[in-house]
Amino acid sequence: MVCLLALALSFLLVSCASRTPAPVEDREVEKRVRTPARQDSEGVQVRPLQNPAVIQLTDEARRAEHAGDFDQAAVLLERALRIQPRDPEILQHMAEVQLSKEDYEQALSFAIRSYDIGPRVGEICARNWRTIGVAKEHLDDPAGAREAEQRSGQCMNTRPAGF
């Protein structure tokens, strides 16, 4: 019994050691996308009502993300997208998970898609452009990254372009 316990404990330790996710607040996606977008957008909130099924899946995805299991988070978000393929919030969430997975091309694609069909204003808009900026920076496109930075600032202004 003791042996088994010790064995179980050692497995736990090993599994902890093998994937210790970075503290959530230190991750790039938190520091450079979510936190600043939240700070910028106080007062300018566009939050559509969400399907409870989608909320369940995105909550699970968020938990997986916190635990550092980005593959699992992506699987769950893909399930959410099957239910609501045109939900800018899920698309942006997926973009951020792709950022954490260091798949910058896909982070860029999902963020653009979210912006295209999203409100193009407020917090989600800021997250869209900040994600685009970070992704472009990693993809060696400093000019694009600067432009995106600028666009994220405009998310809180007046009417967005295209309306």
Place this chain on the structure above:
Amino acid sequence: MSTKKKKRTSRRRASSGTRKHKPFKTRLWRAFLLLLGFGLGLLAPWIAWLDHVVTSEFEGRKWDLPSRVYARPLSLYPGLELSAEALEAELEAAAYRRQASVSTPGSWTVSGSTYTLFRRSFEFEDGSQPALRVSVDMADGEVRGVRGPSGKLDLVRLDPAEIASIFPLHDEDRSLVSVESAPPLLITGLQAVEDRHFKNHPGVHWRGLLRAVAVNLKAGKTVQGGSTLTQQLVKNYYLSDERTLIRKLNEAFMALLLELHYDKAEILEAYLNEIYLGQQGRHGIHGFARASEFYFGQPLEALSEDRLALLVGMVRGASLYNPRRSPQRALERRNLVLDIFGSTGLLSAQQVSVAKARPLGVTARPTTGRSRYPAFIDLVRRQLRRDYREQDLRNEGLRIFTTLAPSDQKAAEAAVIEGMSALQSRGLPASLQSAVVLADVASGEVRALVGDRSPARAGFNRALDARRQVGSVIKPLVYLLALEHEQDYNLLTTVLDEPISLRQADGSTWSPDNYDDRSLGPIALIDALVQSRNQATVRVGMNIGVQSLISRLQQLGVEAPLPAVPSTLLGAVELTPLEVTQLYQSIAAGGYAVRLRAVTSVMHPDGDTLNRYPLRLVPEHRREAVALLNYALTQVVERGTARELPALLGSVKTIAGKTGTTNERRDSWFVGYTRDRVAVTWVGNDDNSPAGVTGGNAAMRLWAGLFRRLRLKSVDLDMPEGAYWTWVEMERNALSDPDCDGAVQMPFIDGTEPQQPSPCLQRLDRGNQRSIWRKWFD
């Protein structure tokens, strides 16, 4: 040999006990020891050999564990658009049984508009799900609520339908069952009838065996088998049916050895899948899962008690109790087995009498055992072949998760069967063939695939392999390229629908006609597409350049050779229905291309994910132009070559589509999409002979037949950044106002909208200015 010697030895030893002569006894003793040593010397290699035979046989069969292929799991949640019919189709495909009371996993019932079902436990990529009893309220083609034992549920995912088992080694489909997924009554019933001590004996049940020998000796022939399940399994590994003592002993030894190496569950599983239950031509029917399909045309999980009893009864003699050849004998055997089920407490007396009252229920003709979805499984194999070496696929028991939606597949098959017979009754030739591809717009997941007018027929898969000219289906790509040159083209740009002659490489001239042999002269670009004008399209295309069309097609995934000649602009290129679907997926998704997928992930049986095929978006650069094209294609349905579609569908939803017809009416194409589904239908003759079909008279009708069975959602026409809607007067190519007669809303790329105000708008503006002045003065 050695066993015989040993027998003789022991007999001598037995007889020696009665003699008193010492020298003789000593001699005998010596002889015994000699023979024993000799016997043991042979016995050890003999047993080692038996051990080798039985384990390699067993391992060899285990190696053959097939890859299991699953449909996409159905997720139920409030707000899901799903008809009751579609829900029942999904349950049927997943082998759920309709029962009066829902007490075991895999059963369902309906009362009013509330479905109650018992979900089975299942191991998914993102975790395992326990079995769960849920109620689903349905109304107006929608799930209204889902409840579990502890109240309201936001989301319930059912276990997916198993749609095929792939034996990569033999390239054949075969059905197998695991101990976990086998019906519990099969497991317990089999033991009750064949081997009650299975759980405890070491492979051979000596007392049972001795009793059988005694009974047989008394009767003078073989009456009782006395073999354990393990012995029967061992016996089943050999084809001959000789009944010699040596054979019996070998079997007994091998059974003991098998039990030493493997646990009861492994042995039982091998038994369930190996036991001989019938014959189809040269092929034996092995295993209960295969037998279930062979005799009842149903998956094992769906069998009722009486049918399980028949199969259990047939273990004793598959040809003796063959229900097709000797139905009366089979019925008596089945009822005897049901009595045993009753006397051992596996079934209640009432269940037994209900089951005994049922007919045998065997299908008149055996089913082939191939997948119910041959065309789709073909696509699955091809996608896997891209990533797996044959060697890897031979791995034991991969679990392959696919995108097939069984209810959509059923709709597609029904649409083809019904649609093709309707075309025949309208005078079109009976030789016509057809193909359908249905995919999810945003994810590119293939939901249904039909490759033959008889969808269950395996063989030539037209959805993937019929390479045919596409005709006008290509035109939207020409106009997309034009709209990307926004300085030259918008939807109202005047283009010429007039005869045009082009010199070809071989020196001849090519002068395309319109389908109505008329030329409309100067028309708006959108009308040239909406009315599918050949001459106008060639003029626009020549301005863009054939090469840029070819590059775009290649970029969108077309791998076939594309001739750089003007006739390519009118679709003189050969594509498959799947390739056409790929082209339109990106248009339907507003310029976000994804590769069409049939497989989402592949798991190892131990739970590891071997491969994922995640959603990967490739945004096109000019998504504004795609958005404009989307609108234009809705106009094809509203007022163009597909204007009969809304009536065929009986719907007022906004749908986008394009017809295609080729020279001499050889091919009929229709490509259409809603907000969430894109589908391509094709009709034509396999030998490419004139078929009398046009896009509108054949393929579009099939398409309508499919979408009549699906939930329709209007195409999304929101503009991306860089494009917007404005009011225009088409005839004058001028800006207008909703208050003006003949004003329509149309999308434009920023800065490309008409500059001139229409006379009506000018009048309104003057009026407005006056009123402003008046306000000043009032």
